Amino acid sequence: MGVIKGGRKRGRNHPQSPIIPLIPPSPLISFRPYQKPIFMDRESGLIILHWSRQIGKSFTLAAWAVDRLLTRPGRLVTVLSNSRDNGAEFVVKCEEVCRLLGQAMESEDQSPDLRYENMRFEVRVTVGSRTGRIKVLAANPRTARGFSGDLILDEFAFHEDSRAIWEAAEPIFSSNPDFLCRIASTGNGKHNMFYEMATCGEYKVSRVPRSEAWRQGVQIYDPNTHAPIPPEQARARSRDKRAYDQNYECKFADENTILLTTDLIANAEREDVGAICEGTWSPDALEFMRGATGDLYLGVDVGRFRDLTVMTVSEVLNRQHHIRAILRLEGMRLPDQQKRLAVFYAMPKARRAAIDMTGIGLGLFEYSQDEFGAGRVQGVNFASTVPVTHRIRQEGRKQETVRVTEAMATELLTVYEDRRILHPFDAELRDDLRRPEKVVSPGGRVSIAAVRDARNHADHFWSFALAVEAASSGGAPFAYQPVEIRHSGWHPFGVQSRLRHGKGLLI
Numbered sequence: 001m002g003v004i005k006g007g008r009k010r011g012r013n014h015p016q017s018p019i020i021p022l023i024p025p026s027p028l029i030s031f032r033p034y035q036k037p038i039f040m041d042r043e044s045g046l047i048i049l050h051w052s053r054q055i056g057k058s059f060t061l062a063a064w065a066v067d068r069l070l071t072r073p074g075r076l077v078t079v080l081s082n083s084r085d086n087g088a089e090f091v092v093k094c095e096e097v098c099r100l101l102g103q104a105m106e107s108e109d110q111s112p113d114l115r116y117e118n119m120r121f122e123v124r125v126t127v128g129s130r131t132g133r134i135k136v137l138a139a140n141p142r143t144a145r146g147f148s149g150d151l152i153l154d155e156f157a158f159h160e161d162s163r164a165i166w167e168a169a170e171p172i173f174s175s176n177p178d179f180l181c182r183i184a185s186t187g188n189g190k191h192n193m194f195y196e197m198a199t200c201g202e203y204k205v206s207r208v209p210r211s212e213a214w215r216q217g218v219q220i221y222d223p224n225t226h227a228p229i230p231p232e233q234a235r236a237r238s239r240d241k242r243a244y245d246q247n248y249e250c251k252f253a254d255e256n257t258i259l260l261t262t263d264l265i266a267n268a269e270r271e272d273v274g275a276i277c278e279g280t281w282s283p284d285a286l287e288f289m290r291g292a293t294g295d296l297y298l299g300v301d302v303g304r305f306r307d308l309t310v311m312t313v314s315e316v317l318n319r320q321h322h323i324r325a326i327l328r329l330e331g332m333r334l335p336d337q338q339k340r341l342a343v344f345y346a347m348p349k350a351r352r353a354a355i356d357m358t359g360i361g362l363g364l365f366e367y368s369q370d371e372f373g374a375g376r377v378q379g380v381n382f383a384s385t386v387p388v389t390h391r392i393r394q395e396g397r398k399q400e401t402v403r404v405t406e407a408m409a410t411e412l413l414t415v416y417e418d419r420r421i422l423h424p425f426d427a428e429l430r431d432d433l434r435r436p437e438k439v440v441s442p443g444g445r446v447s448i449a450a451v452r453d454a455r456n457h458a459d460h461f462w463s464f465a466l467a468v469e470a471a472s473s474g475g476a477p478f479a480y481q482p483v484e485i486r487h488s489g490w491h492p493f494g495v496q497s498r499l500r501h502g503k504g505l506l507i
Helices: 036-040 057-071 084-101 141-145 162-175 193-199 210-215 231-237 241-248 262-268 283-290 334-345 361-372 390-394 404-417 427-433 459-471 473-478 496-501
Strands: 003-005 019-021 046-051 076-081 106-109 120-127 130-138 150-154 181-185 204-208 275-278 295-301 309-317 320-329 350-356 377-380 385-387 401-403 421-424 436-440 446-450
Touching (some): 046 057, 057 120, 057 181, 084 106, 231 241, 262 404, 275 283, 320 334, 334 361, 361 377, 385 404, 390 404, 404 436, 404 459
Parallel strands (some): 320 421, 350 377
Antiparallel strands (some): 295 309, 385 401
């Protein structure tokens, strides 16, 4: 420890002045061991921060950005953020850093409106006569191309067009060795530029999982009791281990993600909302259907030998789906299946059915349409494509069409997320609802796939999705085009060769 000596002169008649320890001043900003190297590094051209959620990533980067303005007066630091909320939060962190340092600053929202793509926040710090700026902008290739200075890509794994953003930014760093870049994010699968840069071995990577941050002082609390818990216990209590590992333990999940989580399904389960039947409609199911005050809609996922046929009846009340009856049919001939379908149409509130017309279901669809009317029977060809839906476009998809299965699955997911569905509790039903996963190929193609077992293949899931589709106004969300099916003189249930002609939803 450093020392200073007392100020009195020493002589023969004066004892030596005492040695007084020098107490170093407390740091204005305290960093944990994993944060300090990132803040102190003013040399590395590019650093990848692959950090757990909620361990101080944004604060560290905000402190680094302010430091760049203080040590290089007049500097521009551009921050590309994946959302307006995250961008505003970054500004708050910069304000907090300046307050802790006792540094005067100005911040301003220069956005012309509240749309994310027009986000423009600015933090200004003046040193001497020179004013440095931190600009927080929406993440896109245009903003990445328009800066000259340091760059922070915040939550880069969640940027749309991440590859194009990096391609636009990289030449600027190549032109000036004084420009530095910091790229930070939690994981978001493997189909993005952040994953490639964090795993290719070409760049300096700081990887801090939650378990390591906990060892360095970051507390973890039980969400229910608020008691401190270790990371092993937090993971054990997590319902989705794959999501936990990606969000907190820096393990990249693959692009196959379960659509309906256990939590979403559990929130929809009720004991008395409807009945589950085997082989024929039960008295309870019939009572639910006869007593309906809202309109009834039916979804039919058709099977014969390998798969079940599942018929799901939904009563719609104030846009909420109450699943009143689920009928499972195993190994049943199609004419007998049609008799079960006729029971639904006999109900006073029965409105429309949507039937899987892919493969063997085409015969059931055609006969049902002849018997109950074209306006009351809708056919869905699972092999077809439809115009991209609003929600899928919001996720950043650029193509004009998607598979009809993805469109329907996304709509059912939305219904669950909005808590607009209630259905009975059943172990087989819950297991089946969790089967479909979103699969993204290395080329970016998205499809919906489900794990098959000996009994079913997400038959309940697709029956639910078809019921939701039937309740929409004639399939309007998918803007289908009616297609004429040519009959060739053979039996309607011999349908395999006609699949080549099915293109879209049929009514």
